Amino acid sequence: MTMDGLKPLAAAALERCDRLARLSEHPLPRLTRTFLSPPMREVHRLLREWMTAAGMSVRVDGIGNVIGRYEGAVPGAPALLIGSHLDTVPDAGRFDGVLGVMLGIAAVEAMAGRRLPFAIEVVGFSEEEGARFGTPYLGSLGFVGRLSPELLALRDANGASVEHAARSFGVDPSSLRFDASRYVAYLEAHVEQGPVLESRGAPLGVVSAIVGQSRRRVRFVGRAGHAGTTPMNLRRDALAAAAEWVVRGVEGCAGWRGGVATVGRMTPSSGASNVIVGEVAASVDVRHEADETRERMVTEILDAGQTIAARRDVVFEVADAAAASDHRTVAMDARLVGRLRAAAGGDDVPLLASGAGHDAAILAPLIPACLLFVRSPGGVSHHPDEHVYAADVERALAAMVRFVESLASDPLV
Numbered sequence: 001m002t003m004d005g006l007k008p009l010a011a012a013a014l015e016r017c018d019r020l021a022r023l024s025e026h027p028l029p030r031l032t033r034t035f036l037s038p039p040m041r042e043v044h045r046l047l048r049e050w051m052t053a054a055g056m057s058v059r060v061d062g063i064g065n066v067i068g069r070y071e072g073a074v075p076g077a078p079a080l081l082i083g084s085h086l087d088t089v090p091d092a093g094r095f096d097g098v099l100g101v102m103l104g105i106a107a108v109e110a111m112a113g114r115r116l117p118f119a120i121e122v123v124g125f126s127e128e129e130g131a132r133f134g135t136p137y138l139g140s141l142g143f144v145g146r147l148s149p150e151l152l153a154l155r156d157a158n159g160a161s162v163e164h165a166a167r168s169f170g171v172d173p174s175s176l177r178f179d180a181s182r183y184v185a186y187l188e189a190h191v192e193q194g195p196v197l198e199s200r201g202a203p204l205g206v207v208s209a210i211v212g213q214s215r216r217r218v219r220f221v222g223r224a225g226h227a228g229t230t231p232m233n234l235r236r237d238a239l240a241a242a243a244e245w246v247v248r249g250v251e252g253c254a255g256w257r258g259g260v261a262t263v264g265r266m267t268p269s270s271g272a273s274n275v276i277v278g279e280v281a282a283s284v285d286v287r288h289e290a291d292e293t294r295e296r297m298v299t300e301i302l303d304a305g306q307t308i309a310a311r312r313d314v315v316f317e318v319a320d321a322a323a324a325s326d327h328r329t330v331a332m333d334a335r336l337v338g339r340l341r342a343a344a345g346g347d348d349v350p351l352l353a354s355g356a357g358h359d360a361a362i363l364a365p366l367i368p369a370c371l372l373f374v375r376s377p378g379g380v381s382h383h384p385d386e387h388v389y390a391a392d393v394e395r396a397l398a399a400m401v402r403f404v405e406s407l408a409s410d411p412l413v
């Protein structure tokens with residue numbers, strides 16, 4: 001199909017991103033759609049409609065991933081998996097995650113009924129952001145059969161577990177199975193979410209590796225008290241301890257040899273102006289390309305929490321076990337990286353590491369995986385102003401179609 005033929009398909013993908021941005025837990029225009037929350041039902045309905053129209057059979061798996069299958073020349077052949085995630089952060093942009101799913105459907109539409117030596121499965125993962133349960137990748141971990149009992153038992157702010165959320169949505173996590181031999185490769189397209197491609201004047205980029213991350217939920221427990229009667233030196237102010245930790249323990253560590261660390265959530269118990277805060281719940285997100293350095297950063301940050309809290313007679317608790325919420329840096333498949341760069345324009349296409357997490361990080365240890373980035377104007381993401389240029393989305397679709405064709409004519413060995 002020519003670039004002109006792909007234009008309307010890319011435009012439809014963008015319209016679908018707009019349509020999905022209207023499905024939110026919060027009043028519009030605020031877009032928030034966390035793991036299997038009520039608006040996800042309508043997302044599923046629309047996906048089913050679009051995938052069916054594109055000639056796919058559709059199923060929903062045991063963790064709420066939506067999977068459309070476009071058969072190959074031989075029914076039942078292994079599939080090229082194309083996808084990304086359907087959930088969002090609170091107050092999100094319209095493209096983080098869903099753009100990759102919509103481009104997957106558009107790539108199947110571009111086949112226009114032509115059958116390939118492999119099937120194509122387009123997957124919309126139910127969860128990647130970690131917004132509801134404090135840990136990311138629930139959808140892709142479920143897809144590959146790696147949702148541990150600890151992850152299924154994690155609870156959201158209302159006390160509902162991952163397992164309960166899945167079962168209430170009508171899916172059964174115990175049914176999840178994965179057979180890597182059923183897949184030839186994984187391709188994900190995603191907005192870059194940063195300024196690098198723009199700074200290089202490049203519409204597309206290809207990812208070399210996805211940086212590892214650790215997330216923890218912590219609590220500072222002091223004692224609530226009267227703001228007017230309790231002298232400063234007799235307070236056990238949990239918020240003061242948490243604030244000192246953010247600045248000295250976390251920010252003080254953040255520049256540490258190229259790492260980043262973020263306290264994205266901090267909830268004080270009181271919320272009244274005349275009450276000393278007795279308890280603070282907070283999150284911390286730590287990332288570094290070198291896994292050992294990330295681990296050292298986590299230790300340093302949590303040790304700082306202990307030290308700062310103890311000096312203020314406040315208790316510091318860490319809720320999450322490391323195993324449940326740590327993800328190592330994952331390299332993309334070198335052969336696919338080369339092909340994707342060729343499909344996206346050749347040696348001038350920037351190769352970059354991703355500081356953001358992506359579902360490709362979970363697929364990559366099991367099947368050859370690659371990740372295409374689409375330029376983010378202004379580098380803006382995890383923000384309602386996130387956007388993309390229509391011409392870049394057309395180029396991304398063209399690159400994906402060329403990539404599919406390269407796999408069809410020259411399979412990976």
Ligand code: GLV
Nearest residue numbers: 128129355356357
């Ligand atoms: C996902 O967007 C993440 O990297 O936090």
Ligand code: MN
Nearest residue numbers: 096097128190
């Ligand atoms: Mn994303």
Ligand code: MN
Nearest residue numbers: 089096129382
């Ligand atoms: Mn995101």
